């Protein structure tokens with residue numbers, strides 16, 4: 278199936294995710310007074326965070342977004358300042374568009390975004406958070422109906438991206454561990470182009486029930502090679518944060534890290550590094566912020582969407598590569614674009630490593 282000649286659905290998902298960027302803008306102007314705080318001159322990130330009362334995660338969602346909108350930028354010393362364009366959002370400038378933005382001030386999404394920015398997440402988390410299972414608390418991913426809804430919601434995205442990813446991840450006759458594999462499409466497509474390889478998909482049991490149904494359909498699709506996939510896939514229900522992970526040659530983390538806070542990302546990177554055999558590889562498929570934390574806009578919008586619905590945000594390649602190095606892996610410099618504003622980066626576990 279040649280999918281790379283089809284249009285990139287980024288042109289759709291950018292409009293979808295822009296809604297969350299708009300909420301950030303309205304919240305910043307009308308509820309958090311970001312531009313007024315900066316109207317007397319640049320402030321260090323820490324000072325600005327303290328004045329507005331933002332923790333690390335919301336700050337690293339909001340400020341990169343306002344930079345991507347060209348309303349803020351960084352001084353040479355790394356402080357944040359209002360740009361010429363951003364001055365239209367300060368009272369000191371006449372005319373300004375504060376009142377015009379203010380017409381949307383009472384939009385429920387913007388109000389709730391301000392609440393979540395101040396609180397580093399929603400106030401009520403009693404039902405758990407979408408896409409994450411952590412500890413003993415409830416998780417939608419362990420609820421039969423919700424996990425089906427969320428997993429099938431991601432199915433089209435995975436189906437579109439998986440053949441592209443499969444063509445770019447290393448070829449191997451060994452084993453692929455697809456952690457938090459969801460629908461499993463990334464594994465099925467990778468096995469198609471690696472006919473001697475085997476794979477494990479690790480996820481929550483309710484998610485894997487949906488993945489198994491999708492594999493049935495995939496195996497019957499009539500595409501050459503699909504008939505051997507079922508016998509080469511192992512579904513492993515578990516908790517990637519606490520359970521032993523099977524040893525593997527290639528570990529794929531697709532849309533995984535972005536659901537989790539920074540500290541958990543380091544824990545996950547350490548666990549993944551330990552599961553990879555010497556000479557093996559860790560591949561991440563995700564959407565990446567610029568290393569300068571100032572865009573791109575499509576990803577800062579996506580980061581706002583993830584901030585809204587998960588425990589994570591988008592991270593820069595630099596942040597990922599720091600976790601990889603900390604975990605004893607050797608990050609490569611490859612930046613491999615796929616579609617929908619995602620891309621691949623990867624790191625190697627050296628043969629001599631004794632992790």
Ligand SMILES: C[S@@+](CC[C@H](N)C(=O)[O-])C[C@H]1O[C@@H](n2cnc3c(N)ncnc32)[C@H](O)[C@@H]1O
Nearest residue numbers: 408409410418435457458459480516517531532
């Ligand atoms: C955003 S989805 C990504 C799914 C798939 N990799 C993709 O790109 O389509 C995140 C997945 O992480 C799984 N997950 C969350 N917490 C987990 C945990 N503690 N252990 C294993 N899987 C977990 C969820 O069930 C969900 O399928």
